[in-house]
Amino acid sequence: MGKIISIAIPKGGVGKTTTAVNLSLAMAKKGYEVLLVDVDPSGQCAASFKLNNYKNGSIFDVFSSTKKIEDVIYDSGYDNLSCIPMRKSSYNDEVRLLILAEKVMNLRYALSTLLVKFDFIIIDCPPSLTGTTTNILNASNSVLIPIRATKYSMDELGRILNHVKLINKTSNANLKIEGIVLTIDEPKTKISHKIKKELILKYPNLIFKTSIPKTIKVQEASFDNQPVLVYDPQSSCAKAYLKLADELILRNELRGIFFE
Numbered sequence: 001m002g003k004i005i006s007i008a009i010p011k012g013g014v015g016k017t018t019t020a021v022n023l024s025l026a027m028a029k030k031g032y033e034v035l036l037v038d039v040d041p042s043g044q045c046a047a048s049f050k051l052n053n054y055k056n057g058s059i060f061d062v063f064s065s066t067k068k069i070e071d072v073i074y075d076s077g078y079d080n081l082s083c084i085p086m087r088k089s090s091y092n093d094e095v096r097l098l099i100l101a102e103k104v105m106n107l108r109y110a111l112s113t114l115l116v117k118f119d120f121i122i123i124d125c126p127p128s129l130t131g132t133t134t135n136i137l138n139a140s141n142s143v144l145i146p147i148r149a150t151k152y153s154m155d156e157l158g159r160i161l162n163h164v165k166l167i168n169k170t171s172n173a174n175l176k177i178e179g180i181v182l183t184i185d186e187p188k189t190k191i192s193h194k195i196k197k198e199l200i201l202k203y204p205n206l207i208f209k210t211s212i213p214k215t216i217k218v219q220e221a222s223f224d225n226q227p228v229l230v231y232d233p234q235s236s237c238a239k240a241y242l243k244l245a246d247e248l249i250l251r252n253e254l255r256g257i258f259f260e
């Protein structure tokens, strides 16, 4: 059976989407069957796979109960990697999505039906805690938290960790923290050292050893609608995502979580 990992923190611009796309592809390259699900109304995951015509619908239609989840799975163009896109949403769509996400708990069921087919289902969350993100966390086995080395990110980290505790008490006792990964990192700066030190001290079992360095290659890759792993496989960032995938897989093997 596979595992559902959501990528979440209630903050934008921290590398959630970049991590969701490149980590998914890194795991697929290692031979795992991966499904990337975009549940952020800004709908940016699919752009990396040059998917822009979702004629069979998107995750939005699954939330609205007008499509079955298996009907909105698209080929990413890369081996072992499939993608469920989110259609680019208008303001009205976003409001509707929030209402649907608060009301229906169908995502957990819908995704669980896919776990026989996929080793990993990776979900890119919106930069919020309530509504859609809570619905996604209820459907997940774990949450991977990307943060940047800033004071505000540490505050947001506290918020999501508290939110996971609340969800553990109320609606999903099995939700675990997959880990915390430092993204868009500038390892030579004082603030990066300080934050890493604080993270290791406070969360020694949660912080990933691998951090993702800041590089212009990521921006160039997104301009070209490609994952950085494809745009420049030799870049520091591409190598870091492959290392992160190794670390994540090893952690899961050590915990004996999968596979059957």
Ligand SMILES: Nc1ncnc2c1ncn2[C@@H]1O[C@H](COP(=O)(O)OP(=O)(O)O)[C@@H](O)[C@H]1O
Pocket (backbone or CB within 6 Å): 011, 012, 013, 014, 015, 016, 017, 018, 019, 183, 184, 185, 212, 213, 214, 215, 216, 218, 219, 222, 237
């Ligand atoms: N490792 C990195 N180095 C440089 N820029 C990055 C890196 N990761 C992400 N970015 C850039 O930072 C911005 C925010 O990243 P994104 O993944 O969209 O964050 P989020 O999904 O949390 O809003 C984007 O412009 C992206 O290209």
Ligand SMILES: [Mg+2]
Pocket (backbone or CB within 6 Å): 016, 017, 018, 040, 044
């Ligand atoms: Mg995003």
